[in-house]
Amino acid sequence: MPNTNLVGVELLDIEIEGMTCTACARRVEKNLNKLDGVSAYVDFATEKAHLQLINPLDSSVIAGAVESAGYRVGTGKSELKTLKPRLIAGGVASLVAVLLAMVPGFQFQYSNYIVWAAATVVIFYVAWPFHAAAIKNLRHFDATMDTLVSLGSSVAYGYSVYLILAGQMHTYFETAAVVPSVVLLGRYIEVRARKSATDSVRALLSAIPETATVEIDGKREDVATSSLRKQMIVLVSAGEAIPADGKLLSAFASIDTSTLTGESLPQDLQTGELVTAGTTNLQGEIRVEVMAVSSSSRLAKIADLVREATAQKSKLASLTDSISKIFVPLVILIAIATYLIWFFLGEQDIAIKAAISVIVIACPCALGIAVPMSLVVATGIGTKKSVVVRTPDSLRLLAKTKHVFLDKTGTLTDGKLAIIKATGLSGISTEAMLEKASAVAVTSKHPVSKAIAETPHDLVATDVIEVAGNGLTGKVDSVMVSVEKPGSYQNQAELDKALENAGPNTLVVVAWDNVARGLIELSDKPRPTSKQAMDQLKAAGFSPYLVSGDNPARVREVAEQLGITDYKGHVSPEGKLELLSAYNEPVAMVGDGINDVAALAKADVGIAMGSGAHAAQAASAITILDDDPRAIAFALKLGKRTYRNILQNLGWAFGYNIVLIPVAALGLLNPMLAGVAMAFSSVSVVANSLRLKAGN
Numbered sequence: 299m300p301n302t303n304l305v306g307v308e309l310l311d312i313e314i315e316g317m318t319c320t321a322c323a324r325r326v327e328k329n330l331n332k333l334d335g336v337s338a339y340v341d342f343a344t345e346k347a348h349l350q351l352i353n354p355l356d357s358s359v360i361a362g363a364v365e366s367a368g369y370r371v372g373t374g375k376s377e378l379k380t381l382k383p384r385l386i387a388g389g390v391a392s393l394v395a396v397l398l399a400m401v402p403g404f405q406f407q408y409s410n411y412i413v414w415a416a417a418t419v420v421i422f423y424v425a426w427p428f429h430a431a432a433i434k435n436l437r438h439f440d441a442t443m444d445t446l447v448s449l450g451s452s453v454a455y456g457y458s459v460y461l462i463l464a465g466q467m468h469t470y471f472e473t474a475a476v477v478p479s480v481v482l483l484g485r486y487i488e489v490r491a492r493k494s495a496t497d498s499v500r501a502l503l504s505a506i507p508e509t510a511t512v513e514i515d516g517k518r519e520d521v522a523t524s525s526l527r528k529q530m531i532v533l534v535s536a537g538e539a540i541p542a543d544g545k546l547l548s549a550f551a552s553i554d555t556s557t558l559t560g561e562s563l564p565q566d567l568q569t570g571e572l573v574t575a576g577t578t579n580l581q582g583e584i585r586v587e588v589m590a591v592s593s594s595s596r597l598a599k600i601a602d603l604v605r606e607a608t609a610q611k612s613k614l615a616s617l618t619d620s621i622s623k624i625f626v627p628l629v630i631l632i633a634i635a636t637y638l639i640w641f642f643l644g645e646q647d648i649a650i651k652a653a654i655s656v657i658v659i660a661c662p663c664a665l666g667i668a669v670p671m672s673l674v675v676a677t678g679i680g681t682k683k684s685v686v687v688r689t690p691d692s693l694r695l696l697a698k699t700k701h702v703f704l705d706k707t708g709t710l711t712d713g714k715l716a717i718i719k720a721t722g723l724s725g726i727s728t729e730a731m732l733e734k735a736s737a738v739a740v741t742s743k744h745p746v747s748k749a750i751a752e753t754p755h756d757l758v759a760t761d762v763i764e765v766a767g768n769g770l771t772g773k774v775d776s777v778m779v780s781v782e783k784p785g786s787y788q789n790q791a792e793l794d795k796a797l798e799n800a801g802p803n804t805l806v807v808v809a810w811d812n813v814a815r816g817l818i819e820l821s822d823k824p825r826p827t828s829k830q831a832m833d834q835l836k837a838a839g840f841s842p843y844l845v846s847g848d849n850p851a852r853v854r855e856v857a858e859q860l861g862i863t864d865y866k867g868h869v870s871p872e873g874k875l876e877l878l879s880a881y882n883e884p885v886a887m888v889g890d891g892i893n894d895v896a897a898l899a900k901a902d903v904g905i906a907m908g909s910g911a912h913a914a915q916a917a918s919a920i921t922i923l924d925d926d927p928r929a930i931a932f933a934l935k936l937g938k939r940t941y942r943n944i945l946q947n948l949g950w951a952f953g954y955n956i957v958l959i960p961v962a963a964l965g966l967l968n969p970m971l972a973g974v975a976m977a978f979s980s981v982s983v984v985a986n987s988l989r990l991k992a993g994n
Contacts, residue, residue, distance in 0.1 A: 310349045313372025314364060316430070317345060322369065325438060329367040333359065345372070368434035381427075381486050388424035388479030391416040395475035410462060410469065417471040421455045425478035427485075441626040443481070446660070449626070451477045454658045470658055480980070483670065504913075505576035505892060510541035513585070530588045534579045536743075542575050544586040550766040552744065554578040564745060576892070580744060581766060621952070629660040629959070636963040648965045655962035660955050668947035671987040676940040679990060684908070684924035685933045687940060696903055696937040698884045702835060702930070703877070703897070705889035706846035706856055709907055710831075710927055711822040713890070715749040718803065719819040721796055724789050731816030733757055734779045735808040738772040746804060749820050750781065769806070780809045787814040802851030821852065824859055831927035832860045838931050840886075845869050845877060847893060871896050888930055890914055905933055943990050950982040 314326055323340040326347060330338035335353030340346075349360070361371045395416040397404045429452070431444035451474045458469035510523050513531040523541045526532070531547070534540050540553075551567045555577045564580055567573065573586055633656040640649035676687045707713045722728040732750075737757035739747040742764055759779070762772035769782030784807045787793055793807065793814040803821040807814050835842050843864040844857045850867030857865035869877065874897040878885055887894070887901035890909065895917045898904035904918035907925045915921045920937065922929045961967050 310351060312347050312349065312360065312364075314340065314345055314347055314369055315372045316369040316434075322431075322434075325367045326364055326369055329363045330360070333363055336360075368437060378486070381482065384424045384427070385479075385482055385486050388420055388475075388482055391419045391424065392472075392475045392479040395420075395472040399469070399472040410467065410471075413469070413471045413475075414458070414462060417455055417458070417475040420475040420478055421451060424482060425451055428478055428481070441623055446626050446629075447478055447481050449630075450657060450660060453654055457654045457658065473658060505539060507539045507541050511535075526588050528588055528590070532586045532588055533583060534586060535583050536579055536581055539578050540573050540575055540586060542586075542588045543590040544573055544588045546571050546573055547585040547587055548582075551582075551584045552580040552766070554580055554745075581764070621948070625660075625952070629657060632959060632963060633657050640965065645965075652963055652965040652967075655965075655967045656959055659958045659962045659967060668951045668983055669944050671983055672940055672943045672947055672990065675987045675990045676936060676943075680920075680933065680936055683929060683932055684922060684926065685929050685936065686921045686923060687919065687933075687937065696884070696886075696934065696941055699886050699903060699934065700839065700841055700883065701843060701881060702840045702886045702888065702934070703843045703845050703874070703901070704862075704887075704930075705891070705894050706844055706848055706853060707822055708890040708909070709888055710828040710844070710860060711824050711856065713822050715745050715804065715820050716823060717749060717753070717818055718821050718823065719801070721817045723792055723796060723814050723816055726815045728816065731808050732818070734774045734777075734810075735781045735806075735816070735818065737774050738762060738770050738779050738781050741772070742770055746806060746820060747781070750806065750818060777810045780807075782807055782809070784817075788812050789814055793817065802849060802855055824856060825925070825927055828927045829860050831930055832862055834928060834931040835934075836861075838935060840931070840934065845874055847871075875900050886934060890925075903934070903937060905930060939990060943987060946986050947983045950979060950986060954979040954982075 314323075317323055317326070327338055327340040330336055330340070330347060330349065333355065335351060335355065337350040337352070339348045347364070364371050395413045398409045398416075399405075399413045425448065428444045428448040431442070432448035435442055435445050454470035454477075455474035458471045458474060461469045462471075506523060508523055509520050510526060511533045512519055512521055512526070513533055518533065526542050532541060532544065546567050546569055549569055551573065552564045553567055553573060555565045555574065572589070575590075633653045636656050637649045637653035640646075640652055673687060680687050704710055717732075720728050720732055722731045732753045733755040734757060736751050736753035736755040737759040739750040740755075741759065741762045742748070742751075744764075747770065757774050759772035759774045761778075762770060764770050765782070769780060771778055771780045771782075773779070784793070784797065784805055787807075787809055796817045797805065800817065800819055801821075803819040806818040806820065808816040808818065832842050841864065842862050843866075844853060844860070844862045845866050846853045847869055848867055853865050853867035857863070866877070871893045874887075874894065878887060878897055878900050884902040886903040886905060887897045888905040888907075889895075889898055890907035892913050894906075895913045898906060898914055899917040903920065905920045905922060906914040906918035908915070908921055908923040909925050920933045922933065958967060
């Protein structure tokens with residue numbers, strides 16, 4: 299935890315360890331907000347507390363508030379690393395317990411003592427996180443899945459110790475070992491999925507370089523980006539990312555803004571215009587006056603939007619806790635009632651046995667794998683079609699999702715500038731014009747030049763000059779050829795007619811001797827399967843909406859080609875987020891770039907293209923590996939089926955408990971029947987999950 303003494307108004311992020319559900323986050327947040335001068339927000343998804351400190355406050359006070367809620371300030375150790383050794387120990391101990399307790403061929407004299415030892419490892423080591431969480435819940439008069447696991451496994455273990463010391467052969471040790479181990483496996487998978495929220499923010503901010511070159515008293519110096527302050531002068535070479543939001547001091551700059559806007563065409567800027575952190579300088583060294591530090595840059599604000607959006611996506615993860623809040627107290631009341639009824643009937647031996655049996659049989663082993671098993675099967679199905687389902691949280695509302703927002707560049711189009719039309723003018727053939735243009739353009743790294751340079755040619759250009767913001771000139775076959783933005787030429791009327799017939803694309807004129815010899819149109823192309831993908835979406839009952847940072851005319855053209863009736867252009871990352879927020883019903887978002895990350899995180903279902911930015915994939919619930927848009931409809935339908943399957947699994951997980959609780963209360967349940975029922979429940983969950991494979 300940084301800063302031992304915090305003076306004045308300050309923003310502080312601290313890691314919180316030990317949280318297992320959203321209720322935990324609310325408890326920590328409540329305690330922190332009780333501190334004088336502290337405004338806190340605890341994000342369960344990223345396991346961090348975001349604090350605004352108004353008054354001076356010692357770090358020990360903050361740590362004390364967290365600990366009084368039953369949690370602790372993070373040490374930086376990954377929760378996954380903490381869970382992994384417990385998971386391995388639980389897997390080995392549970393396997394030994396089940397084989398020796400339930401498979402006759404593995405049993406031998408005194409084998410029940412080995413089962414006892416295996417269960418002891420699980421109860422006192424593997425299950426400790428559940429016991430600790432149950433104690434915290436008890437302090438707050440609350441009950442969750444942790445309470446159920448801790449209570450059921452502990453009672454099963456304690457009663458089994460009594461039985462084995464009393465000379466009984468049949469015990470509940472295997473139940474005490476298997477239940478915490480299987481539920482811990484589910485917890486491990488859940489933590490891995492939740493970790494994606496932190497990954498998406500980290501990947502998003504990685505677009506900002508760690509160091510920057512500044513100019514101080516005429517001298518260059520490399521400094522950490524975090525140390526930049528307003529009015530500092532930053533020097534950015536060609537190919538480097540801009541470290542902070544600022545004002546351009548150079549006469550001209552060509553900036554690749556695709557990370558933020560999604561537009562494939564670079565943005566040409568003049569002196570005084572604003573540049574954004576995380577975008578890339580394409581041509582020559584530029585000077586920038588810092589207007590905002592990296593922590594308050596536009597990219598950092600988008601990262602904050604991602605944190606806020608992702609923090610709201612934990613409803614399915616807390617579904618079992620919601621059920622447990624009712625189920626656990628009910629089971630305890632039934633156990634107490636069972637004991638009292640048998641006690642007053644004069645059957646004291648049956649009373650204690652029946653009451654304990656109610657608690658033991660109520661602990662659902664299958665509940666721990668109900669969600670993970672469906673996801674494992676769905677992921678296997680999706681992978682065969684290049685679709686990966688990464689997290690269950692966003693699948694909760696898929697059954698009601700009808701609107702699908704789609705980014706254009708890199709999602710439905712290939713995101714690469716290419717010549718889509720070329721016209722020869724003034725009697726020059728298109729082929730001859732393109733060859734000369736390609737010979738000149740091959741010397742430049744500008745995206746427009748690189749697209750033109752892909753035209754095959756045998757010519758060589760010399761004396762090539764790149765005019766910032768306009769284009770290139772070079773000598774080809776003793777003629778000075780210009781590849782430039784449209785201007786004024788001797789055959790202006792002929793060029794104007796060609797311009798009128800051109801589409802809403804990037805236009806380049808090829809000229810020599812002040813005569814326009816050709817017009818080249820460049821744009822990115824729709825993917826070959828995009829039209830079919832949109833037809834599939836509409837056939838499946840979804841309404842596609844094309845949203846892009848590109849110019850509205852180009853967005854309209856692509857929408858018409860793909861049969862999409864709803865579309866909007868010139869939409870910023872923040873604008874995409876606002877557009878999604880305006881809908882009062884579940885929506886899905888499909889994108890590929892950093893400019894889509896906030897919207898992907900906000901959407902009920904985020905779908906990222908595999909070749910896109912890592913931040914986009916980390917913020918999404920589903921990733922399409924091969925970039926085929928046809929997988930979008932398949933992914934959405936698979937998501938709906940997966941969520942239905944999860945609910946069915948939860949029904950199986952609780953179903954056998956509900957049926958056998960009355961049997962236990964009547965004193966008719968023996969340990970062998972309990973073991974068989976537990977196994978049957980788990981097998982049912984696995985079998986039901988495998989049903990997802992039907993039809994694929």
